[in-house]
Amino acid sequence: MFHGRTKSGLLLIFDPEMGEGIGEVEETVLGKRYTGYALLFRRSHNEETPGRNKTASGHWFWSAMLANRWSYAQVVLAAAVANFLGLSTSVFIMVVYDRVLPNEATESLIALTVGVGLAFLSISPSNSCALALLIGPGKRPTCLWGGAFLTRF
Structure with a gap:
């Protein structure tokens, strides 16, 4: 595992074959053993889910719903318009x-047909809007619910 470079240009790596701890290796030596594939890791790991409110209290389902109530109100409105x-x-x-x-x-038939045609043209964007509004807010409660649900068992 690559950890960086020293000021002298040696590579700092962790290799179980080298023993415990981080060892220093020349780049040419590592280049001979390098197969062309690498695994990338983050330097630090965050235990908490991003955007998770640590102080949220109450029921695990309703607290997540209330935290995103404006987004769900928009989804309900878009779905109502589409329906x-x-x-x-x-x-x-x-x-x-x-x-x-x-x-x-005949004039009434033409007017009704134009009106229904406009309604059909606006149904698809309305459904797409409802879907787009639901995707983003749907991820946050899922993360919150998953964490809250798993901690109960």
Whole structure:
């Protein structure tokens, strides 16, 4: 494991074959043994999950939900808009069969068709928005819930 360089240019490495501790090796010696593959490690490890609130108290599920309540409110709003726009097909068919066709109202049919077409065009971005809003906030509670759940057992 590479730990750095000395001021004289030697490499500081940990190699179990060299014994305990960190040894000094010339770069040419290490170059002969190097196979072209390396494992990379971080210098320090953080035991806590990033963004985890250590002082969070309360129920493990509801405390994580309340910490991200604004994000979930946005997701609920985007999903409600998408579902409301999804109802436009049912209303369109009902209005066309009950009102437009019996009265031969071509102008109304054109206006309804344009309106439903616009609704269909906005359903996909609305669903994509709801999904994008859910991905980011969904990771944080998952980390919090996982840690809280595992500590109970």
